[in-house]
Amino acid sequence: MNKKDLLVKKYFEDHSFIESNIKSFNEFVDKGMQEVVAEMGEIIPTIIPQEIESFKIKLDKVWITKPHLIEADGSKRDIYPIEARLRNLTYSAPIYLDVSAHIDNVQRESFTTQVGKLPIMLRSKYCHLHDLKEEDLITHGEDPGDPGGYFILNGNERVLITVEDLASNKLFIQEETSGPSKFSAKIFSERGVYRIPHLIEQMKDGVIYLSFTRFKRVPIIAVIKSLGLIRDDEIVKFIGTDKQYEDIFINLYNSTELKKEEDALDFLAKRIGITQSREMKLDKTRENLDRYLLPHLGTSPKDRISKAYNLCKLIKRFLIITKEGITEDKDHYSNKRLKLSGDLLADLFRVNLRALVNDILYNFQRLVKRGKFHSVKIVIRDKLLTSRIKSAMATGSWVGGRKGISQNIDRTNFLATLSHLKRVVSLLSTSQENFEARALHGTHWGRLCPLETPEGTPIGLRKNLAMLCDITQDGHNEEKVRKLLEEIGLKNE
DSSP: OOHHHHHHHHHHHHOOTTHHHHHHHHHIIIIIHHHHHHHHOEEOOSSOOTTOSOEEEEEEEEEEOOOEEEOTTSOEEEOOHHHHHHTTOOOEEEEEEEEEEEETTEEEEEEEEEEEEEEOOTTSTTSTTTTOOHHHHHHTTOOTTOOOOOEEETTEEEEEOEEEEEOTTOEEEEEOSSSSOSEEEEEEEEETTEEEEEEEEEOTTSOEEEEETTEEEEEHHHHHHHTTOOOHHHHHHHHOOSGGGTHHHHHHHHTTTOOSHHHHHHHHHHHTTOOSOHHHHHHHHHHHHHHHSSGGGOSSGGGHHHHHHHHHHHHHHHHHHHHHTOOOOTTSGGGEEEEOHHHHHHHHHHHHHHHHHHHHHHHHHHHHHHTOOOOGGGGOOHHHHHHHHHHHHHHOOOGGGOOOSEEEOOOSSHHHHHHHHTEEEESSOTTSOOHHHHSOOGGGTTTBOSSOOOSSTTTTTEEEBOTTOOOOOOSSSHHHHHHHHHHTTOOOO
């Protein structure tokens, strides 16, 4: 055996073909679920019993155990994948949550409850097959060569397809072939359940406009001023005074009548059609800006000035690129992000946990109205979360209206199974041309297979990861990077 073959053999002794997917699922269960629960915060009902002043329900620690089964006679035992396949069961583990009820800021009730069941990925850390030796796998009716990385729902083996998407929170500037502006810039701002597209355009008169949610083509300087950055000289300081930024003076001149923050907010309120009293108009506009403008920078009032500085930074970048005419390549793989099983399940868990919280609120308030409320325990329905997660994974209909995310695994032969487990699908429509997105890009080398893609309309949009491709888990090292940058002189102003 030559050194090259030996190296590959040694690599696969410690690593699996679909290791990235298994790591992603483990990361979701270890950290992602807890982060989603923390995002929910406190549940504060609007209708509470008359004799108390304040009532809130807190969701604390969340965890899961390994899959087990409760038989009809009430006996409880571990379930292995082969039994789930043969008996048409779902290979899932219970989700436990610590819940506490606080009346008048005093904790009155604290308990652990099962809030649902989560289908478990085979060979992941929470699967009974994890780290079993070859003989033990054969004893439990499993093929030792099977890589895992899929789920069993009602006896069917289902695989979650990796989704390829443009990187969030990154500015992409492109040249337009039609429309009123020669260049446009897009940024998809993502935070939790929100993923909001922002569009920056410069019209022929030189004025730069921003569009997002209800705000359609509003002057970007008006938005900056409504966030608290009022002085023109400060705006110029954050953008720059070089010749290539001279268009900013046209924009400042266009917004000279906006002398105060309230004037800018009033101007924006008129543009989005809020027709209430002045006080209400300003509050509603502030609320819209906090929630929907660049949510990845934060959604609280203290983040407004940071958003203003970042808008100045986006204008600076937009003006530099439009003057030089060098746009960014959207199809470069550094501008793409892959959503693995863990990321897809996090999206699903977030939306369905919100539905469970709303159901808890509804049941609680209904019992309070009848005067029959005794404990928070009785208002939590564990079947709601279970059925919604199971339904999405069994049908492939995902949050955000996406279809085909979950598919029955291809068992034609071993290579077909491996290919299916390593499939990557783009969110672009197969009925549209999108020639550049379908083409093989230089940065695919070593990451995606250059040959394996179907013929016909999905060509180039349905791809497969290269055999030795490894995907890094993103999003959990931000704090470390920020601290490192601050240590070497970055000022967080």
